[in-house]
Amino acid sequence: MYPNTPNPSNSGQNPFMVQKEDEIDLKVLLFNYLQYWLLILACMFVGVVVAFMFNRYATNIFKVESSILVVDDKPSLGTDLFESSGLGMLQGKSNIENEIGILKSFSLAEEAVAELNLNVEYYKEGLISTSQIYEKLPILVSVNWRQAQLVGGKFRLEVINEDSFELRVDDDEFRIYNPSDPYYKTSPAESISLKKSVYSFGEEIKGDNYSFTINQIAALPGEIILFNLVDTPSLALKYRGELAVSPINKQASILSLSLETPVRRLGEDYINKLMEVYLDRELDEKNRASENTVKFIDEQLSGISDSLRFSENKLQKYRTENKVFNLSEEGSVIFQRMQELEKEEGQTEISLKYYQTLRDYLVTNQTGDMVAPSVVGVTDPLLNSLVQAYSELQAEQNRLSGNFTDITPAVRENATRIQNIKKQLQENVNSAISNTQNVIADLNSQIRNLEVDVNSLPKTERDLLGIRRQFEFNENIFVYLQEKKAEAEITKAANMPNNSILDFAKAGQSPVAPKRSLNLLIGLILGLILPIGFITVKDFLNTKIxxxxxxxxxxxxxxxxxxxxxxxxxxxxxxxxxxxxxxxxxxxxxxxxxxxxxxxxxxxxxxxxxxxxxxxxxxxxxxxxxxxxxxxxxxxxxxxxxxxKIAEDFGLVNDMGMSTCLSTDTPWQKVVKSTGHKHMDVILSGPIPPNPAELLLQDKFGEIVKEIKQAYDxxxxxxxxxxxxxxxxxxxxxxxxxxxxxxxxxxxxxxxxxxxxxxxxxxxxxxxxxxxxxxxxxxxxxxxxxxxxxxxxxxxxxxxxxxxxxxxxxxxxxx
CATH class of the missing domain: 3.40.50.300 (P-loop containing nucleotide triphosphate hydrolases)
Structure with missing residues (x-):
């Protein structure tokens, strides 16, 4: 009947002194948990109910997505020379990674947030949760951001009638935004309280650290609206952190922009504005090059225009006074040759001025956009490549500096590349200045030789030729500069961003969170695991049998x-x-x-x-x-x-018993008591003695036991x-x-x-x-x-x- 029942023949030694192996009985383990089936079932039910209530009242989160096509930069003529030279002057760069960095930059997010005017967030209370309002606002809060403002905490507005409202602080977790130090906020010295509770719509609500006006739009009496103020840097940091930008795959140059938000339209507007600002910034960078070109040409034109006007007036006056209008045939030949040389000299001098300007730009470590050499007629491919590479590296350095510190490896590496390119560019510019000066000296020598032939002409014709030479020289330079200016303006007008929007922002039809089916499953699993875990831990820590x-x-x-x-x-x-x-x-x-x-x-x-x-x-x-x-x-x-305890169970009085027999001469038969059953008697323990151990160790106890064994079965x-x-x-x-x-x-x-x-x-x-x-x-x-x-x-x-x-x-x- 019992697994370890002894063999009757083993009456001396204990036959059960065997070592038992520890083993896990899965069936016993299962039934250990099944005995708590109702508790486990109740916890599973509670878990599902909690998950259902969470799904019911949790705020829906939608994913807003868009895409941008990024055009890979094509290397300009000579750029490959620096990429493969091994000098480390210009390393190949991933255009996709750069554009991701720009789209995730703080400055771009700050510009997008500022244009959308998202600095006030409006909320409407529900039965359990509070939801944000973005469209069809019942009120409009206008904030004076030129002074310190309370940001972070919430204000509670209750409309009294169409002209007035009650305003109080709902959440006092405020921070103080200071426009003079916009990236650092301080905590208020004391709790925030408004000067009064009832205000009129359109009235300025002003205090030590706040100043705003609330205007009525469509708020109804009794309606309650919550709102809080958020400074632009904080919003930019928030949206920058929430925005995800990634290529759609490793081979494609298409970027996917996504944002998870409880307000679909807000997410769409932000991403669309971000892409708009991103393309505008790219276009502005292109336009700045054209604007710098026009500025450079205008500076040259401002000097040549006066000279041209003076020489024109002088030529007209000389012709009138001397009645001389045309040169002789010999004079015309000399004039034609000198005009060609002087025109070439004028263009060469413009190139020299450009080189000198470029040299000053490098020496003074300026950071603005440089004028492209091709704009002033410089066709040296090496110089063009160096200027373009230097401009690109400077632009990259500006982007990196806006997001990282100067000790960041990427910033330091890019700075090293800039210094290498700058050194090569300075050497090239100095060489170009020297060569250009030699060309000008040679042209001047040829012009001086022609001037000897001019001296053989009559004085009147010689004077006319000199005045006309000055006029034609200024006119040729003026026309040349006007042509270049027109080309630069046409280029600016024709500028378009290289990158383009493929898909405008669009929110998914179904929310990505909460994941209702998954939450129900998690609730069910937790309802199962938690009681089982509790039972397991309870059994593990239980020291009772x-x-x-x-x-x-x-x-x-x-x-x-x-x-x-x-x-x-x-x-x-x-x-x-x-x-x-x-x-x-x-x-x-x-x-x-x-x-x-x-x-x-x-x-x-x-x-x-x-x-x-x-x-x-x-x-x-x-x-x-x-x-x-x-x-x-x-x-x-x-x-x-x-x-x-025996006396209590039988309803007897423990007035005499074994202690009585052992401590006195009372025979054991005198202390036997009836239990009420004819076959069962009892000897109680008797009054508690002072020395129970010694009493039981007496020989008398053995004698009593021996007599009792003879009397009872x-x-x-x-x-x-x-x-x-x-x-x-x-x-x-x-x-x-x-x-x-x-x-x-x-x-x-x-x-x-x-x-x-x-x-x-x-x-x-x-x-x-x-x-x-x-x-x-x-x-x-x-x-x-x-x-x-x-x-x-x-x-x-x-x-x-x-x-x-x-x-x-x-x-x-x-x-």
């Missing part, structure tokens, strides 16, 4: 029986509830005695435990009653002289806890069979070691374990009261009557 199998594995002696929980108020169910499962468990234990101690007509049984409260007295009394029901003559002896000792007192160890020698009582949910797991030590170190034999008060089903085979075991419980075959607990207590495992 719960599982009979665990106790059986810990013991080095057999766990011979289990006593179910007594759900009635009767302390002796064996006598009063003959069909109860508890009574049957004692009958089963009584039947096992024939195997534990065979061929004995008289039987002495000892019951002890580790501590009080484990039910050894209850087991002793009911075991005695079980033998009495057989017609055996039973004597129950209370040997717990320190804390007697079964003698049962109710001994004190062996874990607390010492005399019990001496009493084991008087017993044929000893039982160590444990109590489920009460005895400590370490108490099993006390029993093991009695066997291993104390030499106690014929001792077995009993688990009392079994009421928690831990798996197959132990189901007293709740389980699937021997048939003593609620699911048995109907042989026994059992006190039923309410269903909810059985489901929740409430004792």
């Amino acid at each position: 719960e599982d009979p199998k665990d106790l059986e594995n810990q013991l080095k002696v057999p766990l011979i029986g289990m006593i179910g929980r007594n759900n009635s108020d009767n302390a002796i169910p064996v006598l009063n509830e003959l069909r109860s499962s508890v009574t049957e468990s004692f009958r089963s234990l009584r039947a096992d005695m024939s195997y534990l101690s065979p061929q004995k007509n008289n039987l002495t049984i000892l019951f002890t435990s580790s501590i009080s409260g484990e039910g050894k007295t209850f087991v002793s009394i009911n075991m005695a009653a079980a033998y009495a029901l057989m017609g055996k003559k039973v004597m129950l002896i209370g040997l717990d002289l320190r804390k007697p 079964v003698v049962i000792f109710d001994c004190p806890p062996v874990g607390l007192v010492s005399e019990t160890k001496e009493l084991f020698g008087f017993a044929d069979i000893s039982f160590f009582v444990f109590r489920q949910g009460y005895s400590m797991k370490g108490n099993s070691q006390i029993l093991n030590n009695l066997v291993e170190k104390g030499g106690v034999s014929k001792i077995y374990g009993i688990l009392n008060d079994v009421h928690i089903d831990k798996g197959y085979g132990y189901g007293y009261g709740y389980g699937y075991g021997y048939g003593y419980g609620n699911n048995s075959y109907g042989y026994h009557e059992e006190v039923q607990l309410p269903w909810w207590k059985r489901a929740l495992r409430i004792k």
